[in-house]
Amino acid sequence: MTDHNNIPRTTPRASATFDEYTLSEIRRAAATGIYDIRGGGAKRRVPHFDDLLFLGASMSRYPLEGYREKCSTEVVLGTRFAKKPIELKIPITIAGMSFGSLSANAKEALGRGASAMGTSTTTGDGGMTNEERGHSTQLVYQYLPSRYGMNPDDLKRADAIEVVVGQGAKPGGGGMLLGQKITERVAAMRTLPVGIDQRSACRHPDWTGPDDLEIKIEELREITDWEKPIYVKVGAARPYYDTALAVKSGADVVVVDGMQGGTAATQEIFIEHVGIPTLAAVRQAVKALQDLGMHRKVQLVVSGGIRNGADVAKALALGADAVAIGTAALVALGDNDPRYAAEYEALGSKAGAYDDWHEGRDPAGITTQDPALMARLDPVAAGRRLANYLAVLTLECQTIARACGKSHVHNLEPEDLVALTIEAAAMANVPLAGTDWIPGRNAGL
Amino acid sequence: MSLSIKPVAATGETVFDLAAQPLRELNCALHKLSADTNETFWRVLNPAGRHAVAAGLDAPVIVEIDGPVGYYCAGMNKQASVIVNGNAGVGVGENMMSGFIHVRGDASQSAGATAHGGLLVIDGNASARCGISMKGIDIVVKGSIGHMSAFMAQAGTLTVLGDAGEALGDSLYEAKLFVRGSVASLGADCIEKEMREEHRALLAAKLEAAGILGEVDISEFRRYGSARTLYHFHVDNVSSY
Numbered sequence: 292m293t294d295h296n297n298i299p300r301t302t303p304r305a306s307a308t309f310d311e312y313t314l315s316e317i318r319r320a321a322a323t324g325i326y327d328i329r330g331g332g333a334k335r336r337v338p339h340f341d342d343l344l345f346l347g348a349s350m351s352r353y354p355l356e357g358y359r360e361k362c363s364t365e366v367v368l369g370t371r372f373a374k375k376p377i378e379l380k381i382p383i384t385i386a387g388m389s390f391g392s393l394s395a396n397a398k399e400a401l402g403r404g405a406s407a408m409g410t411s412t413t414t415g416d417g418g419m420t421n422e423e424r425g426h427s428t429q430l431v432y433q434y435l436p437s438r439y440g441m442n443p444d445d446l447k448r449a450d451a452i453e454v455v456v457g458q459g460a461k462p463g464g465g466g467m468l469l470g471q472k473i474t475e476r477v478a479a480m481r482t483l484p485v486g487i488d489q490r491s492a493c494r495h496p497d498w499t500g501p502d503d504l505e506i507k508i509e510e511l512r513e514i515t516d517w518e519k520p521i522y523v524k525v526g527a528a529r530p531y532y533d534t535a536l537a538v539k540s541g542a543d544v545v546v547v548d549g550m551q552g553g554t555a556a557t558q559e560i561f562i563e564h565v566g567i568p569t570l571a572a573v574r575q576a577v578k579a580l581q582d583l584g585m586h587r588k589v590q591l592v593v594s595g596g597i598r599n600g601a602d603v604a605k606a607l608a609l610g611a612d613a614v615a616i617g618t619a620a621l622v623a624l625g626d627n628d629p630r631y632a633a634e635y636e637a638l639g640s641k642a643g644a645y646d647d648w649h650e651g652r653d654p655a656g657i658t659t660q661d662p663a664l665m666a667r668l669d670p671v672a673a674g675r676r677l678a679n680y681l682a683v684l685t686l687e688c689q690t691i692a693r694a695c696g697k698s699h700v701h702n703l704e705p706e707d708l709v710a711l712t713i714e715a716a717a718m719a720n721v722p723l724a725g726t727d728w729i730p731g732r733n734a735g736l
Numbered sequence: 737m738s739l740s741i742k743p744v745a746a747t748g749e750t751v752f753d754l755a756a757q758p759l760r761e762l763n764c765a766l767h768k769l770s771a772d773t774n775e776t777f778w779r780v781l782n783p784a785g786r787h788a789v790a791a792g793l794d795a796p797v798i799v800e801i802d803g804p805v806g807y808y809c810a811g812m813n814k815q816a817s818v819i820v821n822g823n824a825g826v827g828v829g830e831n832m833m834s835g836f837i838h839v840r841g842d843a844s845q846s847a848g849a850t851a852h853g854g855l856l857v858i859d860g861n862a863s864a865r866c867g868i869s870m871k872g873i874d875i876v877v878k879g880s881i882g883h884m885s886a887f888m889a890q891a892g893t894l895t896v897l898g899d900a901g902e903a904l905g906d907s908l909y910e911a912k913l914f915v916r917g918s919v920a921s922l923g924a925d926c927i928e929k930e931m932r933e934e935h936r937a938l939l940a941a942k943l944e945a946a947g948i949l950g951e952v953d954i955s956e957f958r959r960y961g962s963a964r965t966l967y968h969f970h971v972d973n974v975s976s977y
Contacts, residue, residue, distance in 0.1 A: 438850040438869060441831055443792055443812040470968060482852070482871040482890045483909060487967040490907070492888060496868040497808070497827035497846035506787045506826075510808040513763045514792030 316559075327559040328467070330648030330658065332460050332551040332595060332618060337568040339551070339596055340605040342715030343708050344724060347694045355693040362689040363699040366613050368590045369451060369520020369543040372512070376520055376543075377429055377451050379613065380409030381685045382700055383603060386548075386594050386617035387433045387453065387524070389415025391468055391477040391489075392555035392648065393621075395422050397657045399670040400624050402426030404677025408685070413453060413615070415555075416466055416491050418480045419445040426674075431522065434511065436465065436492040439481040443514055451544075452511055453522040454504070456495075456533075459548030459595045461557045462526030462566045466491030468555065471651040474660045501536040508541040522546050527572035527595065528565075534579035538589050546615065547576045549595025553618040555658070556649030569595035569606075571718040574705075577610030586610065600687020607688070608703035609719060616684075623680035624673040625655045750775050755782035759789065766816075769795035785825065790818050793835070807844075810837050813854060829856045832873055845882070848875045851892070857946045864901065867894045870911055876946040886913055887923065895942050897952060905960050913960040914939050916952065925966045931959045 305311065319327060348354035355362060369376035385405045390398050392415065399422045405412045411429035418440015424430055432449030434441065446452065457463060468477075468489040478485040498507045508521050523537040524546035537545045549569025554562065573593050580586040593606045594615035606614045618626075627635070629642040631654035638645065638652060648658035656667035692700045695707045709724040710716035716723040717730035752762050762780065769775060773795060780801040783789050787806035790799045793816035801809070804822035813832045820828070823841035832851040839847075842860035849865065851873035858875070864882035867875050872891045880898030887903070889911030899917035906923020912935070913926075922928070936954050943949040 438831060438871075441850065442833055442852065443794065443814060443831075446812070467969065484967070488969045490888070492869065496865065496887075497830050497849040503807075503826070506807045510788040510791050510811050513759070513788040514812055516764060516767060517760075 328556050328649060329559050329562070329646040330554060330556050331562070331646040332553040333563050333566075333568075335563055337550065338570050338712065338714045338718055339568060340570060340602045342570070342711045343605050343719055343721065344711060345601075345604070345608070345691055345695060345707050346709060348696050353696045355696060355698060357690065357693055360693065361698060362693050364685055364689065366590070366701070368522075368592070368613065371543045371585075371589055372517065372541065373451075373520040373543050374516075374518045375450075377411060377431075379411060379429065381681060382607060382613040382688070383408075383597075383681055383684055384410050384431075384592065384613055384615045385412040385620050386552070386615040387413035387415045387431070387455070388617055388621075389417040389555065390420045390423065391415075391417040391472060391481070391660070392658060394656060394659055394665040394668065395420065396665050396668045396670045397621070397624060397673070398423045399426050400668065400673035400677060401620060402430075403670060403674025404620075404623070404681060405429075407674065407678035408681040410681065411450065414449075416468075417477065418442075419449070420480075424448060426670075433524075436495045437481075437490075438496070439489075439491070446511070446519075447515055449519060451520040451522060452515070453524050453546065454508065454511075454542075455524045456504075456537075457526035457528070457548075458524065458554060459526045459550050459552035459566055459569070460554035461561045462528040463493060464557055464561055464565070465493035466555065466557070467649070469649050469651070472649070472660045477660060501540045504536075504540040512541075520544055522592070524548060526550075526552075527567045527569060530567075530572040530575040531579045534576040534591070535583060538580065538583055538585050542589060544590045544592060545576065545580075546592040546594065547572050548615075549593070551596030552594050553621075568718075569593060569597075570715060573606060573609040573611060574718065574720045580610070587612070600684045600689075601691060603684055603688040604691040604700065604703055605708065607700050608707050609705060612701065619680070620677055621657055623677045624657055625668060625676070626653075626657050628655055631655060749777045749779055751779045751781065753781040754784065754786060754789075759786050763788070763791060766790060766793050766795075766797070766799065769793075769797055771795060771815075773797065783822070787825070790816070793818070804841070810835075813837060823860070824858075828858075829854070829873070832856065842879070843877075847877075848873050851875075853892075855945050861898065867892070867911070870894065874942050874945065876942055876948075878946075878948070880917065883920070884923070886911055886926075889913075893938065893942055895939065895946075895957075897948075905962070907966060908960075908962040910962065912938065914942075914957045915960065916957045919958075919960070922960065925963050926960055927963045929959045929961045931957065935959050 366382045406428040412427040413431040429450045431451045434454045470486045520543040522544040523542040525533040527549040550566040590612040593611040632642045634654035651659045653659040656664045708721040778799045783803045785806040791811040794814040796815045798817045800819045806825040808827045810818040811830045813835045817836040819838045824839045824843045826844045827846045829837040830849045832854045835854045837856045839858045843858045843862040845863045846865045847862045848856045850869045852871045856875045858877045861879035862877045862881045866881040866885040868887045870889045870892045876895045883901035886905045890909040893912045895914045900919045902920040903923035905926030908926045
């Protein structure tokens with residue numbers, strides 16, 4: 292007879308489909324009736340630069356001596372039409388982030404850190420503040436659908452203009468800044484009542500499509516006497532065609548932002564399920580430029596999930612002229628710092644995972660307009676941390692470039708790379724490591 | 737200077753023929769004008785639908801354009817008075833900060849889009865999205881306006897002597913809308929509001945600025961504004977999102 296009391300039990304097994312996070316989200320949705328909103332970019336694992344490796348030097352490639360032989364890093368953006376292109380000392384820029392979503396101290400710190408390293412920062416939805424203009428030696432002024440704070444004086448005192456069509460976290464989506472962050476100053480800059488939830492439109496109010504955009508860019512050039520480089524930023528969705536159409540529209544620079552790129556706030560489901568990974572976008576964007584004979588003539592900036600010098604080097608090797616960082620820059624300032632662990636837990640999160648930036652209660656004082664929280668961020672010290680971080684990214688990128696025998700980081704090329712996975716090999720159009728197989732090479736894009 | 741449709745005394749006239757000279761030269765010359773310039777009156781001939789004519793001005797001058805203009809005429813205007821003796825393309829006076837624009841014909845889509853200040857008068861009709869995302873401008877349209885006008889309009893006034901198309905004032909913030917004729921439909925969160933004495937006075941001031949006070953009966957206008965029910969994101973409003 293079977294002894295029912297002694298039947299071995301199987302180990303409790305959680306569903307891979309209905310995992311712990313999924314179950315918690317279903318319970319949250321059932322309790323509230325509204326979707327989850329958060330900041331940041333895609334958190335799911337997607338093919339990324341980690342899936343690529345550099346080959347380095349060998350019998351047929353000669354390395355450069357570290358600490359001795361020069362490996363240049365400067366980059367010029369906007370050489371196509373602008374009278375005054377942007378000249379950066381490093382190929383790493385700071386992505387657009389608004390005053391409003393970020394505190395004034397955070398914007399100042401971004402400006403201080405970037406300027407110390409000879410690179411640019413970018414405004415965001417809500418206009419340009421005097422603080423960020425004052426602390427950024429090179430400032431890119433975003434031209435967004437909402438046009439909050441847009442005015443010709445700021446347009447003329449910017450160093451470049453970035454027409455934002457979309458961003459990687461939410462291609463096709465607008466924005467929402469909740470009332471907690473709409474202080475008197477933020478409201479005044481956006482011409483809105485204090486304390487209301489502020490929506491940012493998903494489409495521009497006075498142009499639709501590339502033919503209109505060409506005319507819009509002409510207007511912006513006329514207003515600024517053809518001095519400023521004009522970028523067009525798109526979320527990674529159809530990067531081949533979007534890049535080609537941006538070039539057709541007259542862009543000096545195309546910015547392609549992958550799904551790992553952060554946002555101040557949008558629906559979790561949007562972030563995780565719309566748009567494609569950065570890795571999948573770079574080669575398509577580069578191919579569009581090459582097919583048009585515009586590679587290196589119209590510069591390409593890639594963003595979304597750049598974390599270290601290897602990511603920078605890989606993006607450049609695939610054909611980008613520069614990268615932009617957002618989330619990593621905020622972490623360098625102090626975002627999600629473990630020293631605030633207890634406070635993150637009190638907010639129902641934990642250091643390293645906190646993403647309710649839209650609620651304005653950021654313990655690190657970065658994604659908030661609360662005066663007491665804002666005061667926690669010392670803009671001088673935070674700016675120094677960002678400068679240090681940018682220096683490390685640059686040194687790491689140079690280290691890899693020298694190992695590949697390159698005297699300029701722009702000399703890195705796809706032939707320096709292999710892929711660890713079939714997916715990455717297909718997306719990056721480089722061979723699977725140890726083989727000469729590039730999946731889909733003869734099948735077009 | 738007070739905004740008015742009345743002619744401003746001009747001290748001289750500079751004629752610029754776009755059939756013979758490039759647009760870049762015109763805008764470059766206009767951008768170089770200082771606040772105390774003596775070249776206060778400019779006449780532009782043969783615009784032939786060119787885009788961005790007189791865009792980005794920042795001086796108290798008058799620019800009169802004889803003929804139709806393309807997109808973004810007088811875009812981001814500050815201080816200047818720009819008169820179009822013809823029709824205007826998309827986005828006339830977009831993001832205007834101050835000054836005066838007078839279209840003596842019809843205007844295409846997105847007239848006065850996102851504009852922060854100044855006065856835009858359109859003698860004819862304005863197409864869709866007139867005053868979209870307006871942020872303080874005063875717009876007076878003597879004819880009718882198209883659909884989705886004053887979408888997400890934040891501040892300023894939109895006065896229409898004729899009719900308004902569908903979804904007027906959708907997702908409206910604090911802009912004030914006055915329509916004399918019919919309204920095909922109101923957009924989300926836009927409602928008709930009581931026309932009180934202060935609103936009649938406000939409307940009269942805008943009509944006076946447009947030079948037509950006394951030509952229309954203020955009592956014929958109806959006022960529309962935001963119900964302010966969508967100002968805070970809430971699950972109860974989900975059908976409106």
